Amino acid sequence: xxxxxxxxxxxxxxxxxxxxxxxxxxxxxxxxxxxxxxxxxxxxxxxxxxxxxxxxxxxxxxxxxxxxxxxxxxxxxxxxxxxxxxxxxxxxxxxxxxxxxxxxxxxxxxxxxxxxxxxxxxxxxxxxxxxxxxxxxxxxxxxxxxx
Amino acid sequence: xxxxxxxxxxxxxxxxxxxxxxxxxxxxxxxxxxxxxxxxxxxxxxxxxxxxxxxxxxxxxxxxxxxxxxxxxxxxxxxxxxxxxxxxxxxxxxxxxxxxxxxxxxxxxxxxxxxxxxxxxxxxxxxxxxxxxxxxxxxxxxxxxxxxxxxxxxxxxxxxxxxxxxxxxxxxxxxxxxxxxxxx
Numbered sequence: 001x002x003x004x005x006x007x008x009x010x011x012x013x014x015x016x017x018x019x020x021x022x023x024x025x026x027x028x029x030x031x032x033x034x035x036x037x038x039x040x041x042x043x044x045x046x047x048x049x050x051x052x053x054x055x056x057x058x059x060x061x062x063x064x065x066x067x068x069x070x071x072x073x074x075x076x077x078x079x080x081x082x083x084x085x086x087x088x089x090x091x092x093x094x095x096x097x098x099x100x101x102x103x104x105x106x107x108x109x110x111x112x113x114x115x116x117x118x119x120x121x122x123x124x125x126x127x128x129x130x131x132x133x134x135x136x137x138x139x140x141x142x143x144x145x146x147x
Numbered sequence: 148x149x150x151x152x153x154x155x156x157x158x159x160x161x162x163x164x165x166x167x168x169x170x171x172x173x174x175x176x177x178x179x180x181x182x183x184x185x186x187x188x189x190x191x192x193x194x195x196x197x198x199x200x201x202x203x204x205x206x207x208x209x210x211x212x213x214x215x216x217x218x219x220x221x222x223x224x225x226x227x228x229x230x231x232x233x234x235x236x237x238x239x240x241x242x243x244x245x246x247x248x249x250x251x252x253x254x255x256x257x258x259x260x261x262x263x264x265x266x267x268x269x270x271x272x273x274x275x276x277x278x279x280x281x282x283x284x285x286x287x288x289x290x291x292x293x294x295x296x297x298x299x300x301x302x303x304x305x306x307x308x309x310x311x312x313x314x315x316x317x318x319x320x321x322x323x324x325x326x327x328x329x330x331x
Contacts, residue, residue, distance in 0.1 A: 034268040035275055052269050109252060113271065116256045117263035125182035125199050128256065132183055 002137050004079060011130040015115060016076050024118065025065035028111040030055050036106045042099055068107070075138050082141045090145035101143045108135040148276055155222050157273035162219045164265055165258070172257050173212030174205040180253040187246055215254075218281050225284035233288040244289060247282035254278065 032039050033055050040049050046060040055061055071089065078085040093099045112132060116123045123131075150158075165172060178199025180187050194203040214232060221228030236242050255275065258266045266274075 031268045031271065035272040056268075113255060113259045113266075116259040117266060120260055120263065123256075123260055125179045128179055129183040 002080075002082070007126075008130040008133065009079065011127045012076060012079070012134050015119070015127070015131060016073065018119070019069070019115070021069040021073070022066055024111070024114055025067070025069035026062035027065070027114045028107065029061055029065035029068060031110040031114060032103075032107045033061065035110060036103075039103050039106060042097065042103070072111075072138065075141070076134070079134075082137050083144060086138070086141035087145060090142050093142055094146040101139070101146060104139040104142050108132075108139055111135070148279065150222065150273075150276055150280060154273040154276055157270050158219060158222065158277045161258075161262075161265060161270055161274060162216065165262060166216060168261070169212040169216055170205070170209040172254070172261065173208030173210070173215075174200070175208070175261075176250065176254040176257040177204050177208040177211060179256060180250055183253065184249050187249060190240070190242060190246075211250075215278075215281070218284075219277075222277070225280050226287050229281070229284040230288070233285050236285055237288040237291075244282065244286040247285060248279075251275070251278040251282060 033043070033049060034052050043049060043061070043064075046058060046064075048054040048058060049061070074085055075082045093101075112128070112135065115131065116128070119127075181191070181197055181204070182199060188197055191197055191203070191207075194201075196203055198204070218225060218229060226233075255266075255271065255278075258274070
């Protein structure tokens with residue numbers, strides 16, 4: 001059972017309330033594909049990912065970034081049982097998509113950096129701690145159904 | 148993952164921009180690390196104050212970023228250039244190398260917070276590669292069999308000893324092939 005303090009809940013709700021899903025999602029996924037290019041292995045159907053410019057202008061990447069962020073929104077709305085909320089998603093990523101779970105951590109780190117860049121100095125160390133705890137719980141829930 | 152000329156150029160360009168703020172960046176990155184990854188505090192139990200912005204944190208942040216800046220100037224030979232620092236971390240400080248990744252992450256977050264326009268995805272990948280290469284150079288002197296603590300000669304003896312042990316083990320396994328396969 002994950003225990004959230006009131007302060008942590010407040011920080012996380014605050015981040016999501018200020019987040020533009022249509023901007024942050026694409027940016028995070030683009031950054032992941034550029035900074036960790038081996039992640040492109042899961043997106044061979046997305047067309048041209050040959051260089052940073054191609055990735056940044058790829059509409060499928062952008063669309064999928066938005067999908068990912070809406071998935072995180074669901075976790076935020078069910079913070080007290082992310083494990084259950086993500087059970088099907090976990091099976092999907094393991095059984096159907098065959099994603100190496102280390103990639104969840106890479107995407108999480110890139111999203112953290114996108115949010116840090118957007119929020120600037122209001123992304124304090126305490127806010128960062130709460131946010132990364134949230135992402136760690138999300139990643140753990142996504143990994144749960146792997147066997 | 149070796150650094151291309153483009154990576155090195157990107158790192159040097161960013162460093163030129165941020166070096167006036169190096170001390171603050173170091174202090175902030177360290178403060179973030181101690182807050183977000185509390186297990187890292189175990190290496191600083193001797194400090195009076197571990198809170199972000201405290202005297203010891205600011206002082207040490209300056210030391211760290213100074214070393215990063217030095218590494219930028221030695222970007223063409225990080226292993227050679229950081230040999231002494233590596234011995235310090237291996238034999239005296241004995242920092243678990245997994246923590247280098249953690250500090251790297253917090254340096255990247257600090258750069259994103261303070262230089263969002265400059266820290267593009269392309270700069271991010273170059274800096275991440277550089278800090279990974281720096282971390283590897285810092286870990287280079289770890290697990291040398293014989294460590295008087297200093298001389299390169301004893302370090303070399305260590306590695307040839309390792310090679311002898313490994314080929315010894317391989318010989319034993321191939322001589323006991325039947326037994327070995329029987330185990331499975």
